[in-house]
Amino acid sequence: MPLPYSSKVMEHFLHPKNMGKIKNADGIGKVGNLQCGDVMWLYIKVGKNKSGKEIIKDIKFETFGCVAALSTSSAITELAKGKTLGKALKIDRAKIVKNLGGLPPIKIHCSVLAADALDEAIYDYLQKNKKKISLDLQKRHEIILKSKEGIEHRYHDWINLEEELRHGKD
């Protein structure tokens, strides 16, 4: 009996790419799924390509979740790296699922989480730098924000602990 996951998913899971934190990230996307409990944090560093367009120069993730959540996190960092912000925003769940060679139906929400995290990281960058935010991205941000409140409430203790430790180290 094969695993419920494709070999590509397992490859990302067992050998995740771009995991970790980016110090002084330009944008951070923190999302979670309240139903299953998975949490995904995505960090981006923004740079410029030869034609002067803003691109995702570096991207890293930290995820608390299942095999699908970890592998979609890893996959989206690979998909987004080097892309212009406009193109990165077009990476949706369908692209992630396709890139991974499919996901079990019950795990599709994990790919949504990854796409949301990237949207949020880019939104965070645009907002911090007072850049223009498209109506579509603004809308998506507001939807994500609603579900985020529940997650932040649930992980209150752990988020505080993590922040205390981070400030302690810095």
Added chain:
Amino acid sequence: MLKTKKTVYLDYAATTPIDPQVLKAMLPYFSTRFGNSMSLHALGREAKGALEQSRKQIAKIIGAKPSEIIFTGSASESNNLAIKGVAFANKDRGRHIIISAIEHPCIMQSVAFLEKHAGFTITRLRVDKFGTVSPADVAKAITKETVLVSIMHANNEIGTIEPIAEIGKICHDKGVLFHTDAAQTLGKLPIDVNKMKIDLLTASSHKIYGPKGAACLYIRSGTKIEPILHGGSHEFGLRASTINVPAIVGFAKAATICAKQMAREDKRLASLRDKLIKGVLLRIPRSRLNGHPKLRLANNANFSFDFVEGESIVLSLDALGIAVSTGSACSSEKLEPSHVLLAIGLRPEQAHGSLRLTLGRQTKERDIVYTLKVLPKVIKNLRIVSPFKI
């Protein structure tokens, strides 16, 4: 990619490999002794003889009369029959059933069915942080309407052993029928249905090195119960279906072997389990043991690890040749965390990182040593990826 030389099976609460002696006892009933136990001819009588011999063997182990044992196809079926069968037969006396909040899903769903379709009221008793049901709570919950109390002998996820002799006495004194789901305990803990005042008891074959597809329900003689599977007059008219003779022969053989080895095996497994528990709690920071520290099955260890998720742990260990299970929402079909872990007071994020390791006959000390070497590394690696760290 995932092929490894080693396989350490630590999921005996899920199922067990068949004992070679059991398989040997079963084989003739697939071929030369293939008769239908309902047939009058010699082949039929031979099958019937094997069936009745098996009934005797099982009855003996739990201190029952052979006529009080009926064979079914699974522990889920036995539990369905116990709950629905007693409910339908006694509904004129009352429509109230008491269970615990940590029963197996087949009990939870059976009472929910009665609640929805037959006007029953269900009390789901809370458990303490170790997963123990308080006998005093059972006594308090019993009303004039109560027809049945069903509390499991030991929990399948966290291994906590319930005070069923005390609960049995309370039910007996109040004249309420008492059922216990002993799917995880037959052959592992001593059972005497008379001393423990049990009216109905579910037991399973494939948890004790017998084949899948066989189980039984003990029903104290005189207990009013309706069949839920209608048809022929098999099993005293309580379970229509052609008798699965090979599986039942295997079940009885397996139970007999387990009963014989019980004391010694219990001691051996408890010592390995304690080594595992001690080692895990010592080596892995922010880990906790779920279930009762002492009153637990000798083969069960259940942990929660902060900041990591169970399915990730299970498949990481699987890649290293260790087979275990989890109560994480991510591994469930409904994306809900284990009801047992929530009932003992774990927050959903703690249930998220739960891991069950259950030991058995093939478990050796070196398996525990290997697990203790590998598991801390797996948790550490997953914590590196996690936004929450220590």
